Amino acid sequence: MISNNKCDQFVFGILIYRVPSLPLSELKRDMCTLKKLGFNTVKIQESWCIDEKREGEIDLNEVEELVAEAKQIGMGVYFGITMEQVLMWVWRKYPDCRMVNALGEPHEDPTQYLLPHDGKPGPCWDHPGVRHEAEHFMSSLAKTLGQYDNIVVWCPWQELDVAVPRPGAKTLAEKSYCYCPYTLAHFRRWLKEKYGSLEVLNSTWKTGFGYWDEVEPPRMFMMVPSWIDWRYFMNDVYLPGVVKWKGDVLRQNDPLHRPVIIHGGGEIGSGRAWSLAKGGEILGISHYPSGLRGGPWYYDFPKFGKSLTKEICLRHKLFDDSMKLDYRRGAVGDRQELWIAEFQGGRSGGFFPRAIPTPEDIRRWLIIALSSGVQGICFWNHRPEIFWSEMHSFGLCKWDGTPTERAEEAGRIGKALNRHGDLFRRARPPRAQVAIVINEDLYHFAEATPTALDHLQHTIWGWYQCLWEEGIWVDFVEVSEILQGALKPYKATILPFPIALADELAEVLRDYVAAGGTLISEACPGRVDKYGMANLPGMTAAMRDLFGAEHKSLVLCGEWGEPRWTPRERYYGEIIPATILHGKGAYEGYAPRANFLLETYTLTKGIPILTCKQGIVGIMNTYGQGRGVLLGTLMGHNISTYDHTESRSFMLKLVTDAQVKPQRCGNLLLRRRTTENQEIWFLINHSTDTVTECINLTGFIQVEDLLEEKALSIKENSVTITVEPFAIRCLVLSR
Numbered sequence: 001m002i003s004n005n006k007c008d009q010f011v012f013g014i015l016i017y018r019v020p021s022l023p024l025s026e027l028k029r030d031m032c033t034l035k036k037l038g039f040n041t042v043k044i045q046e047s048w049c050i051d052e053k054r055e056g057e058i059d060l061n062e063v064e065e066l067v068a069e070a071k072q073i074g075m076g077v078y079f080g081i082t083m084e085q086v087l088m089w090v091w092r093k094y095p096d097c098r099m100v101n102a103l104g105e106p107h108e109d110p111t112q113y114l115l116p117h118d119g120k121p122g123p124c125w126d127h128p129g130v131r132h133e134a135e136h137f138m139s140s141l142a143k144t145l146g147q148y149d150n151i152v153v154w155c156p157w158q159e160l161d162v163a164v165p166r167p168g169a170k171t172l173a174e175k176s177y178c179y180c181p182y183t184l185a186h187f188r189r190w191l192k193e194k195y196g197s198l199e200v201l202n203s204t205w206k207t208g209f210g211y212w213d214e215v216e217p218p219r220m221f222m223m224v225p226s227w228i229d230w231r232y233f234m235n236d237v238y239l240p241g242v243v244k245w246k247g248d249v250l251r252q253n254d255p256l257h258r259p260v261i262i263h264g265g266g267e268i269g270s271g272r273a274w275s276l277a278k279g280g281e282i283l284g285i286s287h288y289p290s291g292l293r294g295g296p297w298y299y300d301f302p303k304f305g306k307s308l309t310k311e312i313c314l315r316h317k318l319f320d321d322s323m324k325l326d327y328r329r330g331a332v333g334d335r336q337e338l339w340i341a342e343f344q345g346g347r348s349g350g351f352f353p354r355a356i357p358t359p360e361d362i363r364r365w366l367i368i369a370l371s372s373g374v375q376g377i378c379f380w381n382h383r384p385e386i387f388w389s390e391m392h393s394f395g396l397c398k399w400d401g402t403p404t405e406r407a408e409e410a411g412r413i414g415k416a417l418n419r420h421g422d423l424f425r426r427a428r429p430p431r432a433q434v435a436i437v438i439n440e441d442l443y444h445f446a447e448a449t450p451t452a453l454d455h456l457q458h459t460i461w462g463w464y465q466c467l468w469e470e471g472i473w474v475d476f477v478e479v480s481e482i483l484q485g486a487l488k489p490y491k492a493t494i495l496p497f498p499i500a501l502a503d504e505l506a507e508v509l510r511d512y513v514a515a516g517g518t519l520i521s522e523a524c525p526g527r528v529d530k531y532g533m534a535n536l537p538g539m540t541a542a543m544r545d546l547f548g549a550e551h552k553s554l555v556l557c558g559e560w561g562e563p564r565w566t567p568r569e570r571y572y573g574e575i576i577p578a579t580i581l582h583g584k585g586a587y588e589g590y591a592p593r594a595n596f597l598l599e600t601y602t603l604t605k606g607i608p609i610l611t612c613k614q615g616i617v618g619i620m621n622t623y624g625q626g627r628g629v630l631l632g633t634l635m636g637h638n639i640s641t642y643d644h645t646e647s648r649s650f651m652l653k654l655v656t657d658a659q660v661k662p663q664r665c666g667n668l669l670l671r672r673r674t675t676e677n678q679e680i681w682f683l684i685n686h687s688t689d690t691v692t693e694c695i696n697l698t699g700f701i702q703v704e705d706l707l708e709e710k711a712l713s714i715k716e717n718s719v720t721i722t723v724e725p726f727a728i729r730c731l732v733l734s735r
Contacts, residue, residue, distance in 0.1 A: 177234070
């Protein structure tokens with residue numbers, strides 16, 4: 001059984017209970033089946049609205065019976081509490097606890113169903129009355145169930161979020177919460193602490209409020225400075241504050257003070273996960289790998305009526321899944337753990353059934369997740385869903401609880417992880433050589449600017465894919481950490497689409513380069529400040545100094561092939577034709593493409609590395625002990641939209657010129673997780689060919705293939721490894 005007092009076990013779990021549920025007798029039988037397969041933990045998702053139907057009458061008998069049964073058969077419990085499913089008596093007792101959107105419309109849906117959003121957004125947790133009732137329930141639950149030492153973790157909010165709009169909501173005003181009096185008062189208190197005086201706030205926001213109680217966030221038009229503070233407050237203050245409060249209530253009333261998992265994170269480009277992770281010991285994410293990332297901007301996105309090839313899916317799922325997990329790993333750093341709180345067990349789709357995962361899919365998904373540093377996994381779920389919109393979906397086992405082949409494969413991997421539980425909990429990927437900057441304020445600026453968020457996310461995907469497929473691993477580093485010097489160890493840092501940039505951040509990036517780093521920036525660094533106010537020179541002073549250049553011009557650039565993001569031209573010459581860029585100097589012969597924007601520069605100190613008919617588009621400048629590289633376009637689009645070989649070569653040269661070395665064993669990519677005396681090596685074949693390589697193991701005395709459950713013979717400090725197309729071998733090495 002898993003111990004809750006020491007982190008010596010890799011949690012390999014699966015959901016068995018949430019209302020509406022199967023009979024407990026069947027669930028108990030399923031627990032035994034799951035344990036035999038290789039699972040060591042079951043997940044129970046409790047609902048407030050089910051267990052306190054009448055005020056003060058808390059009935060936990062059903063969930064307690066399952067926890068007790070799990071203890072008896074030696075299984076741990078991942079216990080989730082769904083407080084957003086608020087009871088009807090609470091809604092009636094506190095009618096003003098409803099969340100309110102920017103238009104003043106209360107979110108009126110007193111649902112008691114877990115679908116579609118676990119009751120989200122639920123009540124406003126700034127309301128003192130509903131907080132009191134929730135705290136009473138959570139305290140009672142933790143005291144009652146806390147006697148069971150097989151509970152390994154508390155989850156106080158399932159896939160936490162407030163951005164769950166009413167059906168048909170399209171505008172940001174309709175989707176933005178919460179504008180109730182309690183949250184607005186909280187917001188004003190936070191602003192007072194941040195700005196100190198109303199005069200400073202008015203100066204920053206360009207407003208004319210005469211009293212603090214007049215201060216409000218935007219309601220109709222969001223492209224204003226106050227939007228940046230408002231969205232930061234809701235995402236990085238309100239949400240982390242609520243989940244920390246819930247977690248603290250559980251810990252304080254739990255006699256064993258077990259850890260809390262924060263299940264949520266935010267979109268690519270957002271720094272919210274960094275703020276949320278601080279509220280618990282574990283950051284959990286949902287991970288459903290069966291679908292490719294969506295949108296017609298991606299070159300592999302399927303067209304209606306056209307089938308996807310297996311090769312496209314398998315190639316792209318490897319780096320897709322890696323990026324999603326590496327991104328969240330950046331948020332936990334070395335402080336917390338990263339778990340997959342929901343891992344896909346069966347087909348998705350409900351009424352529109354999707355593909356059924358194969359055992360090979362399950363193996364590939366699990367091993368690539370482990371390669372990204374995941375330290376715990378919980379499947380969703382043991383049998384197919386029974387409730388309406390997810391009917392017949394996600395089951396790892398059959399409808400009657402008997403194992404499928406994919407369940408047996410998952411269990412086989414679970415047993416292997418159980419043998420090395422301590423190692424997979426402690427071993428972490430080494431620090432990467434390359435960082436990608438994540439800027440929460442930039443995310444919120446882009447969120448309110450038409451298509452800007454799509455471009456920001458799209459170019460991040462492109463840079464990551466370009467480097468991943470070469471074996472150059474990436475760490476995502478958020479601005480709050482960068483301001484504390486977190487970039488210092490990285491040889492190269494990529495600054496994606498930095499159109500909104502605070503002076504403070506620009507100066508820290510300049511200092512990073514002066515100390516020896518290489519900064520690679522895309523177009524428009526600091527065209528506006530963090531609040532969306534224009535820097536009329538076109539760049540911040542620190543960026544002009546760093547790159548040895550001044551902004552000259554900015555135009556829209558045509559696309560290659562069918563249009564995806566280009567607006568309709570309103571006057572002749574408004575959009576220049578699709579443009580090839582020409583390398584200069586050390587980059588002579590390289591010919592990347594321009595995408596969306598084309599910015600040209602006037603040199604003050606830097607040297608040109610890219611030009612086109614419009615002028616100088618790329619600059620390199622030596623600054624202090626390092627180098628700044630400025631690219632006047634969105635280079636990542638070349639990979640995520642076009643998979644353009646020549647652009648890829650140029651991007652890789654920029655990074656390898658910073659002395660960054662790919663991590664490979666011949667034609668296999670090599671990812672590692674390390675501890676003092678052991679390492680875990682993941683040998684990834686992302687090609688269509690079977691690859692055999694001789695792997696140098698100098699310094700290691702023993703090597704075991706994780707899934708073959710046997711030691712491999714080391715001859716002359718090496719072993720020969722064969723990896724099938726789009727497969728991964730996992731080796732456990734000991735010194």
